[in-house]
Amino acid sequence: MPLSVQTRREKQKAELRSELVEAAHKLVQEEGYEGLTIRKLAKRVGYAPMSVYSYFADKQDILFALAEDAFETLAQRIEEHPSDDPIEALQAVMTEYAAFGLGNPNEYRTVFMTEKTRPPGGKTFAEMHEANPAMKVLISRVEACVAAGKLKGDPRAIATTLWAVGHGTISLLITFPFYPFGDPQAFVKRMCDFALAGLMTQDMPPLTETPPNC
Amino acid sequence: MPLSVQTRREKQKAELRSELVEAAHKLVQEEGYEGLTIRKLAKRVGYAPMSVYSYFADKQDILFALAEDAFETLAQRIEEHPSDDPIEALQAVMTEYAAFGLGNPNEYRTVFMTEKTRPPGGKTFAEMHEANPAMKVLISRVEACVAAGKLKGDPRAIATTLWAVGHGTISLLITFPFYPFGDPQAFVKRMCDFALAGLMTQDMPPLTETPPNC
DNA sequence: AAATCTTTCCGTACATGTACGATGCAATGT
DNA sequence: ACATTGCATCGTACATGTACGGAAAGATTT
Numbered sequence: 001m002p003l004s005v006q007t008r009r010e011k012q013k014a015e016l017r018s019e020l021v022e023a024a025h026k027l028v029q030e031e032g033y034e035g036l037t038i039r040k041l042a043k044r045v046g047y048a049p050m051s052v053y054s055y056f057a058d059k060q061d062i063l064f065a066l067a068e069d070a071f072e073t074l075a076q077r078i079e080e081h082p083s084d085d086p087i088e089a090l091q092a093v094m095t096e097y098a099a100f101g102l103g104n105p106n107e108y109r110t111v112f113m114t115e116k117t118r119p120p121g122g123k124t125f126a127e128m129h130e131a132n133p134a135m136k137v138l139i140s141r142v143e144a145c146v147a148a149g150k151l152k153g154d155p156r157a158i159a160t161t162l163w164a165v166g167h168g169t170i171s172l173l174i175t176f177p178f179y180p181f182g183d184p185q186a187f188v189k190r191m192c193d194f195a196l197a198g199l200m201t202q203d204m205p206p207l208t209e210t211p212p213n214c
Numbered sequence: 215m216p217l218s219v220q221t222r223r224e225k226q227k228a229e230l231r232s233e234l235v236e237a238a239h240k241l242v243q244e245e246g247y248e249g250l251t252i253r254k255l256a257k258r259v260g261y262a263p264m265s266v267y268s269y270f271a272d273k274q275d276i277l278f279a280l281a282e283d284a285f286e287t288l289a290q291r292i293e294e295h296p297s298d299d300p301i302e303a304l305q306a307v308m309t310e311y312a313a314f315g316l317g318n319p320n321e322y323r324t325v326f327m328t329e330k331t332r333p334p335g336g337k338t339f340a341e342m343h344e345a346n347p348a349m350k351v352l353i354s355r356v357e358a359c360v361a362a363g364k365l366k367g368d369p370r371a372i373a374t375t376l377w378a379v380g381h382g383t384i385s386l387l388i389t390f391p392f393y394p395f396g397d398p399q400a401f402v403k404r405m406c407d408f409a410l411a412g413l414m415t416q417d418m419p420p421l422t423e424t425p426p427n428c
Numbered sequence: 429a430a431a432t433c434t435t436t437c438c439g440t441a442c443a444t445g446t447a448c449g450a451t452g453c454a455a456t457g458t
Numbered sequence: 459a460c461a462t463t464g465c466a467t468c469g470t471a472c473a474t475g476t477a478c479g480g481a482a483a484g485a486t487t488t
Contacts, residue, residue: 013436038475048438050476059475113327116390160395164405168382176330180343181374182421190371190421191378198412208396227466252445262468264446273445 017055020045021065028066033106036062063110070107074100075133086145087200091192093138094166098188100134101170113171138162153204161204165195231269233259235279242280247324250276274330281325282345288314289347300358301410307352308380308406315384316398327385349373367418375418379409 023044027036038059042049056062074096081092101108142159145151151158169191173184181187237258241250252273256263270276291314295306315322343349353373359365365372383405387398395401 037473039473050438050440051436053476054436054438109329113385113389115323115388116392161405161408164382164386165379166382167386168378168380171327171385172378172381174329175327178330180421186422191375194375194412194416194418197416198408201415202408202411204408207394208400251443253443264468264470265466267446268466268468 013055016045017065020052020055021062021069024062024066025069060110060114063107067107067111070100070104071111071132071134075137078134078137086141086148087150087196089141090138090145090162090196093134093141094162094192094195095188097134097138097166098170098192102173102184102188105174108170108174112167113174135159135163151199151204153199153202154206157204157207158199160207161199162195165191227269230259231279234266234269235276235283238276238280239283242320242324246320247328250324274328277324277328278330280321281330284314284321284325285346285348289351292348292351300355300362301364301414303355304352304359304376304410305406307355308376308409309402311348311380312384312402312406316387316402319388322384322388326381327388349377352376365413365418367413367416368420371418371421372413374421375413376409379405 020041024036024041027040027044038052039049041062042052052062056065077100078093078096081089081096083089083092101112139155139159142151142155142162146153146155146158169188172179173181173187234255238250238255241254241258252266253263255276256266266276270279288311292307292310295303295310297303297306315326353369356365356369356372356376360367360369360372383402386393387395387401
């Protein structure tokens with residue numbers, strides 16, 4: 001069965017879109033993050049500035065696309081740090097996650113620090129969460145810890161707790177770079193150890209359901 | 215001794231500056247933090263847009279001023295909730311901090327989730343740390359816990375840990391309102407209890423100094 | 429083949445932060 | 459008294475994200 005007209009067009013559209021993403025990536029690499037502007041991006045691929053909006057809803061959408069790429073490589077990097085000890089494997093997730101956030105603060109801000117009234121591409125947040133390779137690795141490694149008896153409680157609740165602690169740590173470092181946190185790496189390690197030590201001695205019940213009045 | 219000419223002028227300047235801060239505060243409350251623009255702010259106080267730059271280096275500087283105000287009112291609210299049990303007093307700090315953030319998400323975003331790349335008014339970050347009233351209350355209550363033998367370790371390190379956990383919790387709730395965290399109050403309480411329980415069984419060494427090569 | 433509809437592309441326009449420099453006034457020096 | 463200097467104020471200008479609507483091209487229907 002040959003490609004229908006619509007699918008061919010959609011494929012073409014996807015190609016142009018990824019061409020734009022690639023150009024955006026290069027712009028960021030060459031001129032830094034603030035060097036990425038719609039006008040430069042359009043000129044780079046030979047379009048008028050407003051044509052970019054045929055492929056991305058707005059600039060955030062472009063940043064989301066960049067972030068998706070980054071998360072994929074993050075997941076790869078995490079998986080390059082396996083361990084027989086499930087707790088050490090979890091530590092590796094936190095460490096690589098922190099390295100990603102501190103190394104790509106703008107992507108991190110875009111994904112985790114700007115209000116998500118509108119998830120990208122019409123995805124649900126749950127879907128977005130599932131589709132995030134890095135988060136999938138986190139949950140699976142938490143499940144490994146629970147299975148090994150190292151942690152007790154609901155894996156999703158444990159993962160969410162780790163997320164909150166890690167996110168608090170990283171976002172504070174990003175937002176207040178002049179605050180006396182000391183060495184960022186050391187601060188991250190301290191918070192990571194603190195959270196894991198707490199989780200190893202406490203039981204995490206599942207998250208309560210949202211009351212039905214919302 | 216009468217005021218010298220310079221000091222009188224400086225006082226006038228400070229008055230105009232705080233008038234601008236007040237107007238900025240109202241703008242944020244009324245229209246959200248994206249409603250705060252230089253032009254609106256200038257119009258509100260009857261100046262030309264560029265005149266704002268006589269009192270603030272840039273928009274970030276305005277946000278810093280708002281942050282200082284917010285820290286002060288937060289400290290006041292905290293001190294309205296004392297307790298004989300030092301741990302309960304600490305819990306009150308966390309609860310008030312969370313209530314402040316969840317009750318004023320726009321202000322919270324402005325103050326705690328907008329990048330602060332440069333310390334305000336040429337202050338050292340250590341000075342900024344000391345001058346922060348909310349942090350001072352938090353640290354003093356942590357010190358009370360340490361003195362009472364309820365917590366062990368460096369008070370500033372413990373306080374920073376609590377801040378990171380609290381901030382992570384609140385900023386996630388603000389940023390991902392549709393994520394199934396469950397009831398926000400319950401999630402806050404869970405994270406607060408988790409952090410305090412961890413701190414009661416762990417020792418917190420002082421934060422490492424930033425290496426001298428920076 | 430013609431008409432209609434859909435999608436893609438872009439020209440124009442507006443609000444924003446802020447760099448640069450002019451203008452006028454007050455303080456200071458001679 | 460006059461010149462100079464410094465500073466508060468602001469007019470203009472530029473790059474930016476993006477809303478709006480038009481134009482052009484292609485697909486679909488009649």
